[in-house]
Amino acid sequence: xxxxxxxxxxxxxxxxxxxxxxxxxxxxxxxxxxxxxxxxxxxxxxxxxxxxxxxxxxxxxxxxxxxxxxxxxxxxxxxxxxxxxxxxxxxxxxxxxxxxxxxxxxxxxxxxxxxxxxxxxxxxxxxxxxxxxxxxxxxxxxxxxxxxxxxxxxxxxxxxxxxxxxxxxxxxxxxxxxxxxxxxxxxxxxxxxxxxxxxxxxxxxxxxxxxxxxxxxxxxxxxxxxxxxxxxxxxxxxxxxxxxxxxxxxxxxxxxxxxxxxxxxxxxxxxxxxxxxxxxxxxxxxxxxxxxxxxxxxxxxxxxxxxxxxxxxxxxxxxxxxxxxxxxxxxxxxxxxxxxxxxxxxxxxxxxxxxxxxxxxxxxxxxxxxxxxxxxxxxxxxxxxxxxxxxxxxxxxxxxxxxxxxxxxxxxxxxxxxxxxxxxxxxxxxxxxxxxxxxxxxxxxxxxxxxxxxxxxxxxxxxxxxxxxxxxxxxxxx
Numbered sequence: 001x002x003x004x005x006x007x008x009x010x011x012x013x014x015x016x017x018x019x020x021x022x023x024x025x026x027x028x029x030x031x032x033x034x035x036x037x038x039x040x041x042x043x044x045x046x047x048x049x050x051x052x053x054x055x056x057x058x059x060x061x062x063x064x065x066x067x068x069x070x071x072x073x074x075x076x077x078x079x080x081x082x083x084x085x086x087x088x089x090x091x092x093x094x095x096x097x098x099x100x101x102x103x104x105x106x107x108x109x110x111x112x113x114x115x116x117x118x119x120x121x122x123x124x125x126x127x128x129x130x131x132x133x134x135x136x137x138x139x140x141x142x143x144x145x146x147x148x149x150x151x152x153x154x155x156x157x158x159x160x161x162x163x164x165x166x167x168x169x170x171x172x173x174x175x176x177x178x179x180x181x182x183x184x185x186x187x188x189x190x191x192x193x194x195x196x197x198x199x200x201x202x203x204x205x206x207x208x209x210x211x212x213x214x215x216x217x218x219x220x221x222x223x224x225x226x227x228x229x230x231x232x233x234x235x236x237x238x239x240x241x242x243x244x245x246x247x248x249x250x251x252x253x254x255x256x257x258x259x260x261x262x263x264x265x266x267x268x269x270x271x272x273x274x275x276x277x278x279x280x281x282x283x284x285x286x287x288x289x290x291x292x293x294x295x296x297x298x299x300x301x302x303x304x305x306x307x308x309x310x311x312x313x314x315x316x317x318x319x320x321x322x323x324x325x326x327x328x329x330x331x332x333x334x335x336x337x338x339x340x341x342x343x344x345x346x347x348x349x350x351x352x353x354x355x356x357x358x359x360x361x362x363x364x365x366x367x368x369x370x371x372x373x374x375x376x377x378x379x380x381x382x383x384x385x386x387x388x389x390x391x392x393x394x395x396x397x398x399x400x401x402x403x404x405x406x407x408x409x410x411x412x413x414x415x416x417x418x419x420x421x422x423x424x425x426x427x428x429x430x431x432x433x434x435x436x437x438x439x440x441x442x443x444x445x446x447x448x449x450x451x452x453x454x455x456x457x458x459x460x461x462x463x464x465x466x467x468x469x470x471x472x473x474x475x476x477x478x
Contacts, residue, residue, distance in 0.1 A: 040188040042107035043119055047190050049099035050126045051237040053133055054419070055249040055324045058092040058450070060262065062137075062423040065447055067268025067438050069309055076261040081442040082470055089453035093134075097146055100130035105147040111183070118185045118196055121177030125203045128170045129327070132210055135163045136424055137450045139474040140464070154462040160475040164210055171207045175200055191235055201228045202235045205332040212335055213424060213476060221339035227332035231366065234328035241321050250318040250418065255302055255311045263308040264296055268438055270307060272414060281410060283392045290377035294367045295417055309418075315370040317417065330366070330415045333357045337408045347384065347401060354408055355381040382407075398434070406434040427477050448473040 064071045064080045071080025078084070104127035111119035134141045143163050145155035158166075178196045185194030192198040205227035211220035228234055240246035243256065254262060264270050271279040273292035282288050293310070295317050300308035310316030333353055341350035358379040364372050371377075386393045387403040394403035409429060413436045416422035427448060429435035440446050447470045457463050 039107055039110040039114060039116065039119055040185075042103055042110060043123060043185070044188045044190060046100060046103045046107050046123060046126050049095060049103060050130050051324070051326070052249070053092070053095040053100050053130045054326050055237055056092060056095060057088075058095075058133070058137060059418065059420050060250070060253065061450075062420040063418060064262065065441075066423040066426055067436070068417055068422065069262050069264045070267050070441075071261065072263045072265065072303065072306075073261045074258075076258070082440075082447050084451070084470065086451055086454035086457060086467075089450055090455040092450075093138075093453040093456055096130050096134040097142070101127055102147040104130070114183075116183030116185070117177040117180045118183035118194060120183070121174045121180075121196070121203075122185065122189060122194075122199055124170055124174035124177065125199060125206065128167050128174065128203075129206060131163070132167050132206065133420065135160055135167070136213065137420065138452060139449055139468065142460075142462075154460050156462045157464060164214055164476070167210055168207060171203050171210075175203050178203065190238060198228075198233045198235075201226065201233050201332075202327045204228075205327050205335070208332065208335045208339070209327070209421065209424075212339065213428065215342075215428070217339040218343040220335060221343055221345065224332050224335045224339065227335070228327065228329045229332070231329040231360070234330075235326040236323040236328070237326055238323050239321050247320045248318055248322050248324060250309065250324070251311050251320045251322070254309055254318060255320075259302045263300060263303040263306045265306050267307075268436070269414065269417060270296060272410065281414070285378065285380040285382065285386070285392065287376065287378040289375075290367050290371040290373070291414070293371045293376070315368045317368075325366075325419060329360075330357070331412075331421065333360075334408065334412045334415060338405070338412065341401065341405055341408065347387075347404060350404060350408065351382060351384065351387075354404070354411065357411070358382070402434050409435045427474070430477070445471045447471060448477065 061079060061084070063069045064076070065082075071077050079088070104123045107123040108120050108127075111117075111123065131141070131143065131146075139160045140157045141160075141163060142155035143158045143166055145152035178200045181196070187193060204223050208220045208223035208227055211217075211223060239248040239251075243252075270292075271277045272281045273288045273295065274280060275282060275287075275289055275292065280288070294315075295310055296307055297310050297312065297316070298307050300306050302308055302311065309318050311318045311320070313319060314321055316322065333356060337350050337353035337357065340353055341347065358381060361367075361377070361379040364377070367377065382393065384400065385391050387400040387407070388394060389397040389400075391403070393407050394400065398406075409425065412425055413422055416425070426436045426438060430446065438446060449468060449470060449472065451470055452463060452467055457467065
């Protein structure tokens with residue numbers, strides 16, 4: 001992603017080596033209001049840094065560990081087989097901390113000085129998004145002491161449970177700032193141009209994500225009720241068609257810089273969506289042809305003759321200009337469905353949320369219109385009988401509740417294609433009766449976590465002395 005947003009990242013990382021005063025005096029001189037100018041620039045930079053955090057190498061690695069794609073060549077074949085050294089994680093750790101967290105804190109500081117609570121609220125959501133990704137992937141991470149290298153040159157790692165508590169509190173603070181109506185944000189916000197209603201919904205959906213991670217399903221349902229309620233309010237990473245500047249990160253990797261390193265041969269998700277596959281999830285009420293073609297190419301252009309992620313033109317899921325999902329309507333409505341069932345709100349309520357989502361898919365959902373040909377998609381509403389023993393969603397005769405839960409979890413998995421949150425779900429439900437049941441790419445164990453980056457182990461004396469291994473479960477999953 002440093003290539004894709006080169007000029008912005010020069011700025012972002014440059015912020016780490018100069019004081020706030022020198023930023024104002026030397027980088028962004030505005031004789032009318034220099035501090036306001038700097039806060040605006042910081043907000044834009046933090047948004048782009050968070051995009052890189054969510055869409056970069058970490059996302060691709062979870063994609064091949066979670067059955068969305070397959071590592072096929074060079075080091076990505078090693079990664080696919082879980083052979084990853086600590087140094088591989090350096091860049092993604094830096095995206096979380098040096099690019100997003102530190103600059104979000106600067107934006108918060110300067111916007112607070114201006115009394116611009118809207119900017120403060122947006123920056124807090126971005127900070128929460130990045131640090132949430134950090135703890136979801138690594139477990140215990142620095143939180144309170146992260147971002148002030150002068151005061152805390154060796155920031156302390158905090159237990160994962162504490163990090164979650166602080167993230168939830170940070171989002172509550174962000175929501176209060178956004179609801180205050182104080183401050184102005186316009187084009188410096190590349191996502192919503194300062195729309196506080198949309199940012200508030202995003203904050204609630206992110207809060208519901210964290211509560212789902214913790215299996216606090218009743219609280220997750222409550223948060224999701226105020227979350228992203230239409231697709232247009234989803235937080236997406238926008239992209240353009242200029243190489244090495246603003247193109248989709250997956251496109252850059254798959255179709256340009258590392259052609260052939262990743263394909264989708266044998267991927268679990270392909271089996272679910274391919275109408276010709278033995279594990280196809282379609283039935284008399286569901287046709288997945290359009291989504292399958294939107295996600296994948298059967299005769300790849302980057303790996304000729306092999307199935308691969310779709311980077312086609314302007315239509316593929318990973319096309320050059322395709323926006324990347326960060327926090328979405330899909331996630332929110334499916335969180336409502338799962339948490340309603342798990343928190344005892346009843347089968348009917350959970351099914352209602354699932355059917356609301358299917359109704360949206362039946363209009364085309366987020367599938368590019370190029371694939372929405374006649375007979376290529378269908379998502380008719382399910383009824384209770386479909387989940388009864390012998391129904392179209394319960395051929396193996398499990399309980400109706402478990403059959404519905406299985407369908408919801410499978411729909412979440414398919415809908416979270418390309419995002420690390422699909423791996424969150426798989427790990428969260430790995431030991432449960434129903435869910436996405438993956439076979440290890442090699443050996444007998446599935447990975448549970450990222451290992452700490454070599455740069456942090458070398459430079460931070462507070463880093464764990466005994467480094468948890470890839471196959472050691474995170475605290476929230478034990």
